[in-house]
Amino acid sequence: MNFVDKVKVFAKGGKGGDGALSFRREKYVEFGGPDGGMGGKGGDIHLVADATLGTLLDFSRRPRLLAGDGRNGKGANKTGEGAEDMVIKVPIGTVVYKNDRLLADLAKPGDRVLVARGGRGGRGNLSFKTRQNTAPRIAEKGEPGEAAELELELKLIADVGLAGFPNAGKSTLLSRMTMARPKIAEYPFTTLAPHLGVVEHKRYSFVMADIPGLIEGAHAGKGLGDAFLRHVERTRMLVHLVDPMGFGGRDALDGIRVIEGELKAFSSRLAAKPRVLVVNKLDLPEGPVVLEAVRRRYRARRVFGISCATGQGIPELSDFLVTEVQTLPRESGPVVPGPDRESLEVKPGFLIERVSGGFRVRGPYVERIATMADMTLPEAVARFQFALKKIGVDRALKKAGIREGDAVRIGDVEFEWTDAPFARLPRLPRTRRVRLL
Template structure:
C-alpha cells in the first residue's frame, strides 16, 4: 500500500492480451455470378500488452490503481475478403529499475529507459471460409473463431536506481545530507523514522554528477524484515557505493562504535554482495560535543575504511566526503542487469500432441496446446466446422487414445474447459469426401446451369 508520498515499490498485475477477431463466413453474391464462391475475410490479431521502462516515473502507484488490464481485441473479418483490423497494443509504463516476476521467477529486469517487455501476447485472428477453400470443398460453410489472448499474473518490484546509497540507523542525518548535496527536499525532523520511503537526488561535485538515494533508517534485525528491513534494504542492492552515516550519540542501546558493526552485519546478512560494496563511514553532527571522540574511536577500530567527520547541517567536511565518493565511483564497476532465471542446461524435447487422463470425478480430460487451440477456434454454430474438428481428432488418433482409457458412449470428455458427450458412432463414420452446397442458394445455382440441347437428325 502506498503512503501519503505516493511512493509504491511493489504491485501485482493481472494482464490479458486481446482476443483475435472471428473469421467471416460469407459468399460472393452478384448478378450473373451464381457460383461466386467464398469470400469471408480473416479476423484481426488481438493487441498485446507490453511493459515499457520510463525514466520519468518513480513509483508503481498508477498501476496499482488499475491492476486488471486488457489489450484491445482484433476486429472480425468481413465479406469481400476483408480482413479485420488488428487490435491496438497496450503499453504500460514502469519506472527504470523494475523487476518483473512471473510465478516467483525473474523474467525481465528493466533498467534502461525505453526497454520493452512482452507481458501478454494477443490471440491470432480466426480464418474466414475463403482460407478453407479446396478443390474437394469449393464452398466451405464454416469459419474459425479468434484465439483468446494470453492471460498472465505478474509481480512488479521496484528497486531504486542510484549510484550512492545513504544508510544508517534512524535519525542519523541521511535526509539532511541528501538535501545538502542535491536539490532534493525530503522530510526532515528530529525523531526516528521520519523517512519512510527512499528519496532520490542528483548531486554535482567538481563537475561530476551522480544519483544519491536516502534509504529509510535500518534497525537490528532488518535482514529478517524487522522495521520493514526487507522493503528498505532491497533499494540499495543496485547502488555502487554506500555512505554509512553515524550518529555520535548512538541509537537505542548501541553507541556510535557498535552502530557501525550492527549496520555492517545487517548488510552482510541480507546479501553478501552488499558487504563487498565500497562503504564510506561518515560521523555526522560534528557540532555535537561527543562527535570528535566518537570519530576518533571509529577511525581507530575501522581499519581499512575511509572515515570522515562531517556536519550535514552546516556543510563542514562534506566536500572532503564527496571527493572520496567521486574516487570510489570512478573505480566501482557498473552492475550488469540480472539475467532472467533459466535452467543451466537447455533441454529440447518433443511436446506430445495431447495427453489423456481420468479426473477424480470420472471425466476424461484431454490436454495439449494444439488440441486446445483447435477447440477454442472452432465455431460450434457451423456444422461443417464441427465435422472438420471431428475428422482432425480421428487423424491424430484421439479416438484411439480415448478407447485405451475405456471411454464409453455417453461419457464426458473435457477439452480446453469445454465438455463433450462421447459418441463412438461419430468416429466410425467415414470422413466426408466432398461437401455439397445446400440450401436455397445451391438449388437456385443448379437450376441456372445450362443443359445440353437434344440432337435432332433430319
C-alpha cells in the same frame, strides 16, 4: 506522492476477431464461392521503462490490464481490423515476474518487454477452400489473448546508497548534497520511502539514494523490513552514516556491527559492495570522540567525519565519492532467461486427467484448437475431431478407459464421448461424433 515499489497485476491480451463465413453474392456471378475474411489480431500488452516515473502507484489503482479485441472478418475477403497494442510505462529499474518466473529487468530508458500476447484472428471460410471442397462452411473463432499474473518490483538505480540507523542524518545529507527535499524531522523513521537526488560536484555528477532507516532484524522484515534493502542492491557503493549518539540503546560501534550484519544477512552481493563509514554530527561533543574510536576500530577502511548541520567535512566526502564512483563498474541487472519454448512454438503435446464424470485433456495446442473451433458448424466439429485423432487424443482416451457417454473437457469445450461415426463430409474422413453438452 505515495511510494509503491511492489505490485501484482493481471494482464490479458486481446482476443482475436472471428473469421467470416461468407459467400460471394454478385449479380451475374454464378457459384461465387467463399469470400470470408480473417479476423483481426488482438492487442498485445507491453511494459516500457520511462525516466519520468518513480513509483508503481498507478498499478495499485489499476491492477488489471486488458488489451482490446480484434474486429471480426467480413465478406469480400475483408480482414478484420487488428486492435492497438497497449503500451504501459513503468519506472526505470522495474523487474518483471510473469507467472512466478523472471521475465525482464527494465534497467534503461526505453527497455521494453511483451507481457501478454494478443490472440490471432480466426480464419474465414476462404482459407479452407480446396479443390475437393470448393464451398467450405467452416470458419474459426478468434484465439483468446494470453493471460498472465505479473509481479512488478521496483529496484531504484543509483550510484551511491545511504544506509544507517533511523535518525542518523541520511535525509539531511541528501538535501545538503543535492536538490532533493526529503522530509526531515527530529524523530526516527521520518523517511518512509526512498528518495533520489543528483550530486553535482566539480563538473561531475552522480545519483544518490536515501534509503529508510534500518534496524536489527530488517533483513527478516522487522521495522520497515527488507522492503527497502533491495533498493540498495543496484547501487555501486554504500555510504554507512553513523550517529555518534547511537540508536535503540546501542552505542555507535555496536550499531555499525548491526547494520553491517543486516546487509550481509540480506544479500552476499550487497555485503560485497564498496562501503565507506561516515560519522555525522561532529558539531556535537560526542562526534569527534566517536570518530576517533571508529577510525581505531576500522583502520583498513576509509572513515570520514562530517556535520550535516554545519556542512563540515561534506566537500571532502564529495571529492572522495566523485573519484570513487568513476572507478566502479556500473551495476548489471539479473540475467534474464530467453522466452519459453512453448511461447515460440505451440506443440501438440497433451495430458489426460481423470476427473469426476469423465476426463480432462490439457495442452496449449489442443486447447487452442478447441477454443477456436465453432461447434455450431458441422464441418468445424468434424475438423476438430479429425485433429484430435491426428495428434493421438482418441487413442489416449481409449487407453485411459473412456466409455460411451463419458464427458470430455478441453479448455472451455465440453462434450460427450460416443463411438457413433459422422455422416460422410466433403474431404474429411469418417470420425467420431461430438455431442455438445
